[in-house]
Amino acid sequence: MTVRVGVIGGGQLARMMIAPAVELGIELRVLAEDQGMSAQLAATAVGDYRDLETVREFVRDVDVVTFDHEHVPQEVLRALVAEGVQVHPGPDALQFAQDKLVMRARLAELGVPQPDWAAVHDADELQRFIDDHGGGAVVKTPRGGYDGKGVRVVRAGDEASDWFAALAEGDALLVEELVAFTRELAQQVARRPSGEIVAYPVVETVQRDGVCAEVIAPAPGAGARLTELTERIGRTIAEGVGVTGMLAVELFETDDERVLVNELAMRPHNSGHWSQDGSVTGQFEQHLRAVADLPLGRTEQRAQWSVMINILGGPAEGALEDRFARAMTAHPEAKIHTYGKAPRPGRKVGHVNVAGSDLDDVVYAARAAAAHFS
The missing domain is CATH 3.30.1490.20 (ATP-grasp fold, A domain)
Structure with a gap:
């Protein structure tokens, strides 16, 4: 029997679920906010995710509901659950990604290190x-x-x-x-309703103007202590808040070897885009497996290093096709993912993934390929 997964939100995260859904035999349906959004290929409805009747109509013919973002109001989510709709992650978990004060209080109860x-x-x-x-x-x-x-x-x-x-x-x-951190890290885990959890390698993230610009997997210099600590933090949070699907835990690492939780995301996340091409199971496939309560996939890296570079802003309208071809010609090792978005300063319009055995070579190739779009 085909599982029908409904995704609320038509952005690039929903777009990148389309291919793995096809591969898994999942029927993907998307409620997009507007016409022509990134996930328009799978958009079966257009409407306001804040309106209960719109969402009710959308979920009528799906088996499970998940999200491209965390902004669906609690009253809408709880009404769906009360009516017997399978919602993953559910409102009891999603509240900790929706309200940072609620998140901080719960992390304190769990004994998780934080500022x-x-x-x-x-x-x-x-x-x-x-x-x-x-x-x-x-x-x-x-x-x-x-x-x-x-x-x-x-x-x-x-x-x-x-x-x-x-x-x-x-x-x-x-x-x-105000944490004096030496670098930012991210730990992703996936959890399915039956309780199975898998963890990805801890990664280093580089932010520019508050936006994730680069990700290196695994985080350079991450030894056994750091790897075990961040995975334990991710698993503790996933179980402690009852999340189902992908969970990204954004972290600060300090010069006195503290690791502190910054923020949470309960969906596929920018820090995991590298896994599309660098992991045995990419985060978008994993999220679908998890919310559909299918066995989770392995998370080992396919190569020693993987690097993701965000394409921010993008070229002037009409120039994308030419730059895409030039980037692919100059860097055939790069995997280029575009979001179908119009260019705008600072806007995420795509990303580049490169994997390989030499970190310097991988970083150079990923940055050089992404530079074709600036």
């Missing part, structure tokens, strides 16, 4: 936290932020006055210690 943090309701509370943490802090809006949006480094309490003014009564901002 010092607090909920602050006004500039005075923020100033006290800053004073107690060396004169600086990171302020975040608890909901809706991504790719650097909704995040500020502040040195004074009044530097978030506009955000405080916009809060509803009783709401708060999240403030965290």
Whole structure:
């Protein structure tokens, strides 16, 4: 019997589920926000994912529902679950990716290492936290932020006055210690409803202007201690919040050998794009396996090193085909993935994967191939 998986959201993550769905014999259906989105090839409906009736109509003929993003309102998700719809990840897990204050509180209960943090309701509370943490802090809006949006480094309490003014009564901002980290890491795990969990190699991520620009798998210099620690953190969180599907745990590594959880994503994630071409089982296939409760695939790397470079912005309209051909000609070892998006400064319009045995060669080839699109 064919499993019908409905994906809410028509972005590039849903787009990249299409090919593995075909290979697995899964019928993929997508609820896209607008016409012409990245996943339009599988879009069977267009509508507002915040509207319960629209979502109800979309899920009527699917066996399981999953997501391209974490923005579907809790009241919509819980209504679906109450009506017997299989939702993975479910609302009880997804709330920890939707609200950073809820996430911090749950991670504290799980004993997972994380930065010092607090909920602050006004500039005075923020100033006290800053004073107690060396004169600086990171302020975040608890909901809706991504790719650097909704995040500020502040040195004074009044530097978030506009955000405080916009809060509803009783709401708060999240403030965290300003971590002096040496690099950023990411740990991905997959968990299926029956409880099986698999972990991917820990990777190093490079951010530019709050957006993931490069990923190196595995993280250079990651010995047994770091590898075991990050995998244990990922497994603890996956089991502790009951996530089903892919989970990405973004981490800080500090010069005093601490590893601290930064943020969570409960879906395929930018830090795992390398796995499409560098792992036995790519994250998009793995996510579909997990939400459909199929046996999970192996996660070993196919080569010693894999590097992913994001294509940000992209060339002027009409020039993509020519640059694609030039990049493929100059770097036949590169796997180029485009998202069907119009170019725009800073926008993720694709990525390049390269795998091989020499890290310097792999990094060079991936960067050089991506440079054809700048």
